Amino acid sequence: MSTYRKETVPIPVPSPITQPFWDATKEHRLLLQTCDSGHIFYYARSHCPNCLSSQLEWVEASGRGKLYSYTVAWREQSPDFAADVPYIIAAITLDEGPRMTSLLVETKPEDVEIDGAVELVWDDVSPEISMPYFRPVAKVGAA
C-alpha cells in the first residue's frame, strides 16, 4: 500500500519499451538508459536522444540529485488526487544528468529549497509498480 498517497490511481501502464523500467521499480531500482557512446538519459525510449544510437543498456541511478523546480498543488485539480492536497510536484536533476518529474515528500512547502539536495524514496502503489519519489537530504548538523 502507498505510503505517501491516499489513492493509488492513476498508475503508469508500461509499454514494451518502458516495461523493464517499471519492472525494476518493483525492486526499488531506478533505471536510466545509456547508449554505446556513453550518453545517459531518462525516460525510456528506443533511440538515444543525443546520438540516435539504438545500442542501449539499462543502468541503475544513484538516486541522488537536486531540486530543479517545483509546484505546490494547493487546490485539487483532479478527483484522483483530491485527498492528497497539498502535495509538492518536483522536477529533479539527477546526479547522472537527466531530469525527471516526481513528488517531493517528507517536507513542508515552506521548507522547500530550489537546487537543494534530494534523495530517492519508493512508494509501493501496486503489486506490479512502485513510484520513485524524492525527499530532501537532511542537512549535516540539522536537528
Add this chain to the structure above:
Amino acid sequence: MTFRNKTAIAGIGETEFSKNSGRSTLHMACEAILAALADAGLQPNDIDGIIKMSANDDIQEIDLLRSLGLSNLRVFHDVPHGGGAACGTVTGAARAIAAGAADVIVCFRSLNERSERRFGYSKVGGGVGGYMAYNIPMGFVTPAQWVAMFGQRYLHDFGWTTEEFGHLAILIRKHASTNPHAMMYNREIDMEDYLNARWITEPLRLFDCTLDTDGACAVVVVSAEKAKQLKSQPAYIAGAAQGTGSRTQMMTSYQRPSISTLEEATATANEVYRIAELDPSRIDQANLYDHFTPMVLMTLESYGFAPRGKAPDLVRSGRLGLDGDLPLNPHGGHLGDGYLHGFSHILEGVRQIRGTANNQVKRSVKTTLATSGTGVPTSAIILSSEAY
C-alpha cells in the same frame, strides 16, 4: 521570396464568452463563421478551405460541411498541440492561399470549456501510458501545474517574487474591465486582491490563471488582392510562423537545458520576424497568449521586447497600457476577456488595425503581433494595415 503580405484576414466573427453557452460547440462555430463571412461580405459556398485546431475539438470538418451546406473544400486539415495551434491555423491558410491551393479559408475555435470539458479540472482514473506515465501518476494533471514549474524556476533564476506575476495580472484585468465583451468586464483587481487570492498551484494564485470559457471565434483568410475587393478593411498577414523546441512535451518539457525561457516562442519569433521583415521595435501592439502570467513574461522576452529575465521591468514601466507604446492585450486577453485558446488574440489584432476595438489603443496601429500557446509547439502572426 516568402508569403509576406500575400494574404489577409478579411473577416472576423465571434460569439459572446460565458460560463455556460447553452448550445453546442458546432452551433457556436457556425455562428462565429457566419459572422466572419458577413463581415467579409462572403457567402458560405465561397469557402473552399477549413483549417482548425485539433486538440479538444469535437467538430469534424464533415459536421461543418453539412451544417454550412458546403461540398467543395479543397484544403482541410488540423493543426496540433492545443493553444499552440491558434496562429498556426491562419499560418496554414496564408501558405495555402499564397500557393494557389484555395481562395477562401475559414479558421475557427469553438469551446464549451467551462460548461462541458474543463482543462482546469481533470479526472484521470485507471492507468496512463506514453510519456505522461511519468507525469500524471505524480498528481501532475493540469496545465496550471505544468506551467507553474516554469514560473517557479523563472522566479529563482532572476530573483523576482510573485508580485511580478501580480503586476501583469492586474494590467490585463484592467484592460478587461473596460471591455463589455470580456467575462471580467467591470471587475478590476489590485495588488491586495492579487496577493490575498488563494493559491491554485504555488507560485500561481487564482488571478494568475485563465478562465475556462464557453465561446467561439472565426476568421476568413483570402488573398491580398481579393481582400481589397471585399467589404471590410483587410488586415494583411505580414508574417506567420510555427516553431518548436528541444525535448518537447506538452508543457512538461523539463528535460531541456532551461525552463526559464521558452524555446518554442523564441524559434517562432525569429521566423515570424524573418517572414515579415520586421524587428520587435516595429510592432505597435501585442496580443500575447496569457493562459498563465509567468509565460507572458517569458513571451515578452522571446519576442525581443525585453532582455532575458527583465520582462517584469517592462510590465512595471507602463508601456504596456492602453496609452503606452506597446499596448498588451487591450481586450483583456485570456485572463479577462476569455480563454479561446489564442484565437481571440487574432481577432483583437484585426480590430486594432481597423480601429474598431472596444478598447482601441491610443497610439496608431499599423502592425500587431499575436502569439499562441506556450510550453508547446506554437505559432504567431504579424498583421499589418498595409501590404508593404
